[in-house]
Amino acid sequence: MSVRGRDTLGGRAAVAGIGATEFSKDSGRSELRLAVEAVRAALDDAGLTPGDVDGLVTFTMDTSPEITVAQAAGMGELSFFSRIHYGGGAACATVQQAALAVAAGVADVVVCYRAFNERSGRRFGSGVQHREPSAEGAALGWALPFGLLTPASWVAMTAQRYLHAYGLTPEAFGRVAVAGRRYAATNPAAYFHGRPITLADHAASRWIVEPLRLLDCCQETDGGQAVVVTSVERARDLPHPPAVITAAAQGAGRSQEQMTSFYRDDLTGLPEMGVVARQLWRTSGLTPAGIDVGILYDHFTPFVLMQLEEFGFCGPGEAADFVASERLPLNTHGGQLGEAYLHGMNGVAEGVRQIRGTSVNQIPGARRVLVTAGTGVPTSGLILGSDDQG
Numbered sequence: 001m002s003v004r005g006r007d008t009l010g011g012r013a014a015v016a017g018i019g020a021t022e023f024s025k026d027s028g029r030s031e032l033r034l035a036v037e038a039v040r041a042a043l044d045d046a047g048l049t050p051g052d053v054d055g056l057v058t059f060t061m062d063t064s065p066e067i068t069v070a071q072a073a074g075m076g077e078l079s080f081f082s083r084i085h086y087g088g089g090a091a092c093a094t095v096q097q098a099a100l101a102v103a104a105g106v107a108d109v110v111v112c113y114r115a116f117n118e119r120s121g122r123r124f125g126s127g128v129q130h131r132e133p134s135a136e137g138a139a140l141g142w143a144l145p146f147g148l149l150t151p152a153s154w155v156a157m158t159a160q161r162y163l164h165a166y167g168l169t170p171e172a173f174g175r176v177a178v179a180g181r182r183y184a185a186t187n188p189a190a191y192f193h194g195r196p197i198t199l200a201d202h203a204a205s206r207w208i209v210e211p212l213r214l215l216d217c218c219q220e221t222d223g224g225q226a227v228v229v230t231s232v233e234r235a236r237d238l239p240h241p242p243a244v245i246t247a248a249a250q251g252a253g254r255s256q257e258q259m260t261s262f263y264r265d266d267l268t269g270l271p272e273m274g275v276v277a278r279q280l281w282r283t284s285g286l287t288p289a290g291i292d293v294g295i296l297y298d299h300f301t302p303f304v305l306m307q308l309e310e311f312g313f314c315g316p317g318e319a320a321d322f323v324a325s326e327r328l329p330l331n332t333h334g335g336q337l338g339e340a341y342l343h344g345m346n347g348v349a350e351g352v353r354q355i356r357g358t359s360v361n362q363i364p365g366a367r368r369v370l371v372t373a374g375t376g377v378p379t380s381g382l383i384l385g386s387d388d389q390g
Contacts, residue, residue: 005282006282006283006285007279007282007283009096009099009100009103009245009247009248009283010245010246010247010248010283010284011232011244011245011246012099012102012103012231012232012245013098013099013102013103013229013230013231013232013244013245014229014230014231014232014235014242014243014244014245014387015095015227015228015229015235015242015243015245015348015352015384016046016048016228016229016230016234016235016238016240016242016243017042017043017044017045017046017047017048017226017227017228017238017240018042018045018225018226018227018228018348018349018352018353019038019039019040019041019042019043019044019045019225019226019227020038020041020189020223020224020225020226020342020346020349021034021037021038021041021115021223021224021225022189022223023189023190023191023221023222023223023339023340023342023346024119024191024221024222024223025119025120025191025220025221025222026119026120026222027117027120027222027223031062031063031064031115031116031117031121031224032063032064032068032069032072032115033072034115034116034117034222034223034224035058035062035064035069035072035113035114035115035224035226036069036072036073037224038113038115038223038224038225038226039069039073039111039113039224039226040073041226042111042113042226042227042228043111043228045228045239045240046228046230046238046239046240047238047239048109048228048238050073050074050075050076051074051075051076052108052109053070053073053075053078053109053110053111054076054077054078054079054080054107054108054109054110055078055079055080055081055082055098055101055102055106055107055108055109055110055111056069056070056075056078056080056081056082056110056111056112056113057080057081057082057083057084057094057095057097057098057110057111057112057113058083058084058094058112058113058114059083059084059085059087059090059094059114059343060083060084060085060086060090061087061090061116061343062083062113062114062115062116063116064113064115066078066081066082066083067081069113078107079106079107080101080106080107080110082094082097082101084097084380085378086258086374086377086378086379087258087343087374087377088297088299088343088344088373088374088377089272089373089374089375089377089378089379089380090343090344090373090374090380091114091297091343091344091345091347091348091371091373091374091380092248092344092348092371092372092373092379092380092381092382093248093250093373093380094112094114094345095112095227095229095245095248095348095382096245096248096249096250096380096382097110097112098110098111098112098229099229099245099248102229102230102231103231108230108231108234109228109229109230109234110228110229110230111226111227111228111229112226112227112229112345112348113224113225113226113227113345114224114225114226114342114343114345115223115224115225116222116223116224116343117222118220118221118222118341119219119220119221119222120222121222136258139257139258139260140258140260142260143260143262148260150209151259151299151300151376152208152209152212152217152300153209154259154260154376155212155259155299155300155302155303155376156208156209156210156211156212157262157267158262158267158268158302158303158306158376159173159211159212159300159302160210160211161267161268162267162268162302162305162306162317163211165268165317166268166316166317167317168317168320170203170211170212170213170216171199171202171203171320172305172319172320173202173211173212173213173216173301173302173305173320174199174202174203174215174216174301175199175320175323175324176216176298176301176304176305176320176323176330176337177197177202177215177216177301177337178196178197178198178199178202179323179326179330179331180298180330180331180334180335180337180338181195181196181197181215181334181337181338182196183331183332183333183334183335183338183361184196184333184334184335184337184338184339185334185338186360186361187333187334187338187339187360187361188360189333189339189340189360190333190334190338190339190340191219191221191338191339191340192219192334192337192338192339197215201215202215202216212300212301212302215301215337216300216301216302217299217300217337218298218299218300218335218336218337218341219336219337219340219341220341221340221341221342223340223342224342225342225345225346225348225349226345227345227348227349227352229245232244232387235387236387240356241355241356241357241386241387242387243351243352243355243356243384243385243386244355244384244385244386244387245382245383245384246283246284246286246368246382246383246384246385247279247280247283247284247286247382247383248280248283248380248381248382248383249275249276249279249280249283249380249381250275250276250378250379250380251272251273251274251275251276251277251279251378251379251380251381252272252275252378252379253270253271253272253274253275254271256271256272256378258376258377258378259376259377261376268306268316268317269306269309269310269316270303270306270307270310270375270376270379271310272375272376272377272378272379273306273307273310273311273372273375273379273381274310276372276379276380276381277310277311277312277381280370280381280382280383281312284368284383284385286368286383287312288311288312288313290368291313291328291368291369291370291383292329292354292363292365292366292367292368292369293328293329293330293332293351293354293363293366293368293369293370294308294313294328294329294330294331294369294370295330295331295332295333295335295347295348295350295351295354295369295370295371295372296308296330296331296335296347296370296372297336297344297347297372297373297374297375297379298331298335298336298337299336299341299374299375301337303375303376304319304323304330305319305320305323306319306375307372307375308322308323308328311370313327313328329361329363331347331350332350332354332359332361332362332363333346333347333349333350333353333359333360333361335347343374344371344372344373344374347371347372348371348382350371351369351370351371351382351384352384354366354369354384355367355369355384355385355386367385367386367388368383368384368385368386369383369384369385370382370383371383371384
């Protein structure tokens with residue numbers, strides 16, 4: 001086992017503010033401006049000023065450096081700044097990094113942000129256009145010559161094996177799409193507000209890469225999202241109830257590659273999320289039965305099913321029926337399939353809203369929320385809890 005036992009981070013920091021730009025297909029402004037707008041909105045929500053911030057965390061893929069955001073947002077000196085690799089897998093890890101800094105006394109107020117023009121600018125879904133020589137690029141070199149050029153094509157390999165192993169049809173994936181779009185339909189911030197879908201709609205959508213259809217793939221979005229992390233004690237004095245970081249974890253599995261881990265013994269699961277799951281359960285002392293809401297990274301529907309199985313909400317091959325049973329509310333903002341594709345940061349924000357009791361699709365009595373980051377890559381996860389849990 002690569003992960004030892006319970007860590008000591010849980011309960012030592014909280015999310016005190018969340019903020020976002022509008023989610024669109026053409027923002028009409030720079031990614032730096034989007035980042036600053038989201039950061040300022042999150043600080044306003046937390047009742048703090050740029051001068052209170054002494055730490056920033058973002059993604060390696062973000063084009064707006066920490067010092068540039070600090071300058072543009074009117075911040076002063078920084079004592080902590082950090083970046084997390086692996087695209088959407090970094091989402092929850094940015095919050096973990098912020099919590100680590102706060103818990104260690106390295107920083108008092110840390111803002112995590114992600115901003116991009118992912119629809120009007122660089123479109124990740126278009127796949128590999130150019131790659132500088134690197135060890136990471138060499139791994140992709142085993143797949144690219146055979147036509148596996150896009151994220152959808154990489155996920156399709158695993159998705160096909162999953163269906164074969166458990167005797168399922170692509171309708172299994174449709175259940176995830178329908179659930180996400182149902183919540184998006186009642187979320188005014190969602191791109192697909194007012195537009196739910198049915199299983200028949202899913203089955204009628206065009207193939208992207210078999211067995212993935214258009215409605216199995218997340219959208220492309222312009223926008224920014226930020227969250228403010230500080231100590232639980234300080235958060236209690238701010239305007240909103242703290243969303244306590246009950247547990248946070250990163251995970252990479254054996255034989256891990258970036259989206260092309262096709263040489264593992266088994267292609268029906270997500271070992272990287274298994275690492276995260278074990279650590280979140282160890283640190284929090286919780287089990288799946290203790291989770292009230294699941295905000296699971298949904299860049300592609302098959303990986304939502306596999307995440308549910310890795311976390312033990314159901315057995316292998318049983319996740320489609322689990323989703324259909326609605327025993328666990330999933331992606332109450334609409335997810336990246338329905339609300340916006342913000343590399344998972346909008347999912348963190350929805351987890352905070354559920355703890356605060358302010359989600360547009362509020363689950364009554366929600367006190368513990370599981371949030372996950374991108375899968376198929378080294379990933380991360382959080383359990384957010386209400387302050388009465390300590």
